[in-house]
Amino acid sequence: MLVVVxxxxFLMMRLI
Incomplete structure (x- = not known):
């Protein structure tokens, strides 16, 4: 679960 979060x-930060 923690890994998914x-x-x-990380993906969100990359997108923004």
Whole structure:
């Protein structure tokens, strides 16, 4: 679960 959240956060940061 934590890994997924970290991945999503990383992707979001990259997009922004």
């Amino acid at each position: 970290q991945l999503v956060s």
